[in-house]
Structures are given as structure tokens and as C-alpha cells.
Amino acid sequence: MTIxxxxxxxxxxxxxxxxxxxVDGIDLEVRAGECFGLLGPNxxxxxxxxxxxxxxxxxxxxxxxxxxxRWASDQAALRQRLGxxxxxxxxxxxxxxxxxxxxxxxxxxxxxAVGEVIRLVQLEEKRRARISDLSxxxxxxxxxxxxxxxxxxxxxxxxxxxxxxxxxxxxxxDLITVFKRAGRTVVLTTHYxxxxxxxxxxxxxxxxxxxxxxxxxxxxxxxxDMPPKEPxxxxxxxxxxxxxxxxxxxxxxx
Amino acid sequence: MMNHPLWQLSLMRWREFxxxxxxxxxxxxxxxxxxxxxxxxxxxxxxxxxxxxxxxASLAQALRQDPTLDVAELSAEAARVALREGKVALAxxxxxxSDVVYRYDDTNSDGRTARMRADRAVQRAAGxxxxxxxxxxxxxxxGSRYIDxxxxxxxxVGIMSNAVxxxxxxxxxxxxxxxxxxxxxxxxxxxxxxxxxxxWRMVLLIVExxxxxxxxxxxxxxxxxxxxxxxxxxxxxxxxxxxxIGLLIASRGRTIESLSGLVNLTVMPMWVLxxxxxxxxxxxxxxxxVIRLLPLTAYIDAMRAVMLQGASLMQFGRExxxxxxxxxxxxxxxxxxxxxx
Numbered sequence: 001m002t003i004x005x006x007x008x009x010x011x012x013x014x015x016x017x018x019x020x021x022x023v024d025g026i027d028l029e030v031r032a033g034e035c036f037g038l039l040g041p042n043x044x045x046x047x048x049x050x051x052x053x054x055x056x057x058x059x060x061x062x063x064x065x066x067x068x069x070r071w072a073s074d075q076a077a078l079r080q081r082l083g084x085x086x087x088x089x090x091x092x093x094x095x096x097x098x099x100x101x102x103x104x105x106x107x108x109x110x111x112x113a114v115g116e117v118i119r120l121v122q123l124e125e126k127r128r129a130r131i132s133d134l135s136x137x138x139x140x141x142x143x144x145x146x147x148x149x150x151x152x153x154x155x156x157x158x159x160x161x162x163x164x165x166x167x168x169x170x171x172x173x174d175l176i177t178v179f180k181r182a183g184r185t186v187v188l189t190t191h192y193x194x195x196x197x198x199x200x201x202x203x204x205x206x207x208x209x210x211x212x213x214x215x216x217x218x219x220x221x222x223x224x225d226m227p228p229k230e231p232x233x234x235x236x237x238x239x240x241x242x243x244x245x246x247x248x249x250x251x252x253x254x
Numbered sequence: 255m256m257n258h259p260l261w262q263l264s265l266m267r268w269r270e271f272x273x274x275x276x277x278x279x280x281x282x283x284x285x286x287x288x289x290x291x292x293x294x295x296x297x298x299x300x301x302x303x304x305x306x307x308x309x310x311a312s313l314a315q316a317l318r319q320d321p322t323l324d325v326a327e328l329s330a331e332a333a334r335v336a337l338r339e340g341k342v343a344l345a346x347x348x349x350x351x352s353d354v355v356y357r358y359d360d361t362n363s364d365g366r367t368a369r370m371r372a373d374r375a376v377q378r379a380a381g382x383x384x385x386x387x388x389x390x391x392x393x394x395x396x397g398s399r400y401i402d403x404x405x406x407x408x409x410x411v412g413i414m415s416n417a418v419x420x421x422x423x424x425x426x427x428x429x430x431x432x433x434x435x436x437x438x439x440x441x442x443x444x445x446x447x448x449x450x451x452x453x454w455r456m457v458l459l460i461v462e463x464x465x466x467x468x469x470x471x472x473x474x475x476x477x478x479x480x481x482x483x484x485x486x487x488x489x490x491x492x493x494x495x496x497x498x499i500g501l502l503i504a505s506r507g508r509t510i511e512s513l514s515g516l517v518n519l520t521v522m523p524m525w526v527l528x529x530x531x532x533x534x535x536x537x538x539x540x541x542x543x544v545i546r547l548l549p550l551t552a553y554i555d556a557m558r559a560v561m562l563q564g565a566s567l568m569q570f571g572r573e574x575x576x577x578x579x580x581x582x583x584x585x586x587x588x589x590x591x592x593x594x595x
Contacts, residue, residue, distance in 0.1 A: 055439075056435065056439060082439075084439040088432060089431065089432045089433060090431035090432065090433065092266060092431075094269060094273040095270070099266070102257075103262040103266055106258060109441075
């Protein structure tokens with residue numbers, strides 16, 4: 001299969017809810033095989049943007065091309081090639097891990113066996129446990145497994161580690177890294193700077209529906225006027241970039 | 255087959271139902287408990303013994319000749335009090351000379367029955383000889399008792415409640431959890447999603463008709479006189495109709511609270527009006543046309559006739575049409591309104 005050079009192209013995207021402008025004319029380009037991070041505080045428009053790219057929300061204006069196709073004409077084919085994790089899905093509590101993945105696997109024409117995905121996300125011991133009995137980290141890994149079960153070319157993750165403890169976050173990062181190494185594309189949203197620095201090849205910073213900065217984490221951090229770099233301890237972070245651009249902290253609820 | 259999405263979705267429906275003990279209770283046990291409770295309360299065994307009071311020893315002696323009377327010998331005063339309090343159905347007092355006075359409420363059927371029995375006993379004790387010898391050949395008639403009336407009504411209510419509430423809850427709950435939205439992010443077909451609910455309803459229908467009919471037959475000898483195919487066709491149509499109504503009710507809601515309001519608004523009038531517990535004929539003539547347009551009335555009327563009188567479904571074109579119109583209108587509207595995320 002030939003992978004188009006660009007996995008995702010977004011042009012002039014706009015979306016308003018009643019009187020709130022959630023996304024105010026953004027352009028994005030995600031290259032095949034890279035991990036792209038959409039960084040920003042709550043309410044910046046990250047989820048609206050990613051859900052438009054996922055074909056779940058219709059934009060008011062703008063053009064979205066996913067894996068060389070458009071949602072309006074190629075919905076069925078596109079769904080087979082994407083893996084999607086939504087921000088706060090609660091899967092059916094009464095179902096077990098096994099049963100849930102068998103259900104999701106049945107929707108895709110190709111992909112790994114259920115047992116293989118379970119092994120990948122390290123839920124073997126919880127195979128027969130009901131979802132209501134899983135911890136937050138386990139639920140999040142199951143949600144990722146549901147997104148991986150169709151062997152997607154492009155993976156969308158909306159705040160995959162929000163609310164998890166540090167160990168669970170690191171476990172999830174490892175899984176995303178494994179997926180990335182296989183040459184697949186990842187688009188994720190986050191409001192954690194360390195997550196973006198750890199996982200993302202390129203990052204766009206969003207605020208109030210606009211993209212206010214874009215580049216590799218290194219480029220962005222280098223772009224801020226920091227006091228002369230002292231060895232290690234005071235290296236700039238994406239947090240510094242965000243503060244420099246907006247005068248606010250990322251984690252502040254806007 | 256095992257990996258077909260429709261099979262997996264149907265399994266999910268089944269698992270969610272089976273692993274919810276309350277849902278199983280309402281679907282299976284509730285109609286049985288209701289039938290037992292109401293059946294026992296209203297069955298009234300054949301020829302029950304009636305309590306009467308007699309205010310003289312000789313009258314009491316005469317009345318005791320009838321084994322269906324339970325005679326208490328009380329003073330005239332105490333007998334009237336007992337009558338007023340409903341402890342006896344009839345008070346028998348000596349009148350002037352050898353006359354007898356029967357004191358009872360003639361609007362109370364026990365009172366009227368007791369009066370006839372008591373009079374027969376008194377007259378025989380005074381020497382009356384019946385000119386014609388009579389003996390009883392008892393025929394009990396299953397099919398016309400209250401429990402017979404009740405079972406088809408309970409089946410109808412069961413199908414309606416489970417379809418409207420069960421389906422509505424499952425759909426709204428999945429939407430509230432954003433599970434519907436998550437499924438829409440996969441290649442899942444919407445048709446499969448809706449069909450899985452239909453399959454689940456059809457499986458449950460076996461329980462919804464089977465349990466009350468089997469229980470009625472075993473515990474009370476409630477007859478099934480019509481053709482089983484008629485019962486199945488009629489019940490499948492009713493289940494589809496109420497499922498479509500459930501789908502319509504659940505087509506937009508995001509909260510269980512908003513759903514339960516709509517469910518009650520839909521279900522309660524039919525509980526009362528559609529002749530579940532007593533004949534809908536008791537309501538005034540003006541509302542009869544409205545009552546006949548309700549889907550539950552259509553089902554229960556046809557089901558009672560088929561089940562108890564062995565009628566053919568062919569005679570119930572009007573009821574079938576009523577159910578079909580509700581089915582088509584609700585389903586088309588539900589599809590138009592349905593919120594998939």
C-alpha cells in the first residue's frame with residue numbers, strides 16, 4: 001500500500017456552537033509516520049478539531065483530507081483505516097475485556113487477533129474481568145486496544161492520559177511509542193507538556209480556537225527568549241513556550 | 255458467524271440484560287408475582303362459604319343444615335353490628351309470629367346469595383318438600399374467570415414495558431456514556447446496531463409470552479385455545495410496535511431522567527385505559543374510540559380472543575392495522591430523529 005506523504009491535511013477549519021467559536025480558521029498538516037501533538041488548555045478547541053478530523057463532527061467551513069480521502073465521499077473506507085480513542089467514552093460496564101475487544105474487532109475487515117491486542121496492552125490478567133472492575137489506567141489501555149484492533153494506519157488519541165497516575169501514563173506512552181515505531185501515524189491532543197515532549201515529533205499549540213505556534217518541540221522551545229541556557233536545569237519547556245505566547249499557564253482552566 | 259458484527263452486537267445486548275439482575279427480575283418474575291397476587295385475590299374458590307348471623311337458636315339450627323353457610327348465633331343487636339362491619343353477609347332474625355326477617359345489603363352479591371341459601375334452609379326446616387328432585391353436575395369453565403382475563407393483559411403489559419423501558423434505557427445509557435459515539439467512530443453499520451436491539455427483543459419475547467402462559471396454565475389452568483401461530487404472529491407484531499415506540503422515545507435523550515418521564519407518559523395511560531386489569535368497556539363511551547386506537551388495547555383485545563376463545567387472528571384486521579400503523583409511524587420518525595452521538 002502506498003502511504004500518501006501527508007496523513008492529514010486541514011485547511012481553513014471553522015466550527016461554532018451557538019455563539020461560541022470553538023475552532024476559528026486553522027490549518028494543519030500531519031505527515032505520514034509522525035506523531036503530531038495538539039497542545040493547549042481546556043476549551044482551546046482541541047477536541048472539536050480532532051473530532052472533525054475523525055469525521056464525527058461536521059465543520060462549518062474548511063477542508064479535511066484524511067489519508068488522501070474526504071469524509072463526505074469515503075466514509076466507509078476511511079473508518080476501516082482509522083483508530084480512534086475519544087476523550088471520555090465509558091465502555092459497557094457489564095462486558096469483559098475479551099468481549100469488548102471481540103465486539104470492536106468484528107467491525108474491521110482486518111487486524112490482529114483479540115488475544116494479540118490484549119497482550120500488547122498488557123491486560124492478559126484482566127481478560128475475563130468486567131470493565132466496571134478495571135482501574136483508570138486499565139480502562140484507558142483497553143480504550144487504546146479498541147482503537148488498535150483494526151490495525152489502523154492513523155491513530156487519533158484525545159487526551160489519552162488525562163487523569164492517570166504517573167506509572168499508568170508511562171505505560172500508555174510506551175504503547176504509543178511501539179505503535180509509532182511500526183511507522184504508523186499518530187495525532188493526539190494533550191494538555192501535558194511532558195507528554196508532548198516525550199511522544200511528539202511535531203506540536204501545534206492551540207488557544208481560543210487558533211493555532212498560535214507550530215513546530216518540533218525543540219524548535220518551539222528554542223524560539224522562546226529564555227535566559228542564557230544553563231546546563232540542563234533551566235532548559236525551556238513547552239510550558240515556557242505557552243506562557244511566553246499567552247502569559248498564562250497551560251494547566252490553568254481557561 | 256461468531257465474528258459477525260451483528261452477532262457480537264446481539265451478544266452485547268444479551269450480556270447486558272443477563273448481567274443486570276433487576277432487568278431479569280422485571281422481565282421474568284414481575285408478571286408471575288402479579289398473576290399470583292391478583293389471581294389469588296380475585297380467584298374466589300368455587301362456592302365459597304358465606305358467614306351469616308342468626309338471632310335465635312332454632313334459626314341457627316335450621317341454617318346449619320346448609321354446609322355452605324357459616325352460622326354465628328348472635329343477639330339481634332350484635333348481628334346488626336356484625337352486618338354493618340361486613341363480618342357477616344346476612345342477619346337472620348325472628349319476625350312476628352313464625353315469620354323470618356332477612357337483613358342484608360342487596361347490592362352485595364354475597365348478601366343476595368346468602369339470602370337465597372338461608373331462605374331455602376329455613377323453608378326446608380319448616381317442612382317444605384321440594385316438588386322436583388335436583389342434583390348438581392358441576393362444570394368449571396376455565397376461560398371466563400378473572401385470572402383468564404388477567405393473563406393476556408399481563409402479557410401485553412410485559413411486552414410493552416420491556417420494549418419501551420428496556421430498549422429506551424439501553425439506548426439512552428449508551429448515548430450518555432458516549433458509547434454510541436465511540437461505536438460510530440468504527441466501521442459499524444447503523445443497521446446492525448438497530449437490528450441487534452430487534453434480535454434481543456425477539457429473544458426476550460419468548461420469555462415475555464412463554465412465562466405468563468406457562469405459569470397461567472400450570473397454576474390456574476388458564477387455557478390456550480387459539481392457534482399458536484396466531485399468538486406468535488400477533489405478539490411479534492406487538493413487540494415490533496412497542497420497540498419502535500421505545501426507539502422513538504429514546505431517539506434524542508441523553509439522560510435517564512428525561513427518558514423515564516417520556517416512558518411514564520407513554521406507558522401509564524395504556525396501563526390504565528387498555529383493559530389490562532379490568533375491561534376497557536367500563537370507561538365512558540366518549541373515550542372508547544381513543545382507547546381503541548391505543549396499541550396495547552389492540553394487542554390485548556386480539557390476544558384475549560385468540561387465547562381464551564380460540565378466535566382466529568383473521569377476525570382482528572382492525573387491531574392488526576392499528577399496531578402496524580403505530581409501528582411504521584414510530585419507526586420512521588425514530589430514524590429521522592435518532593441522535594447517533
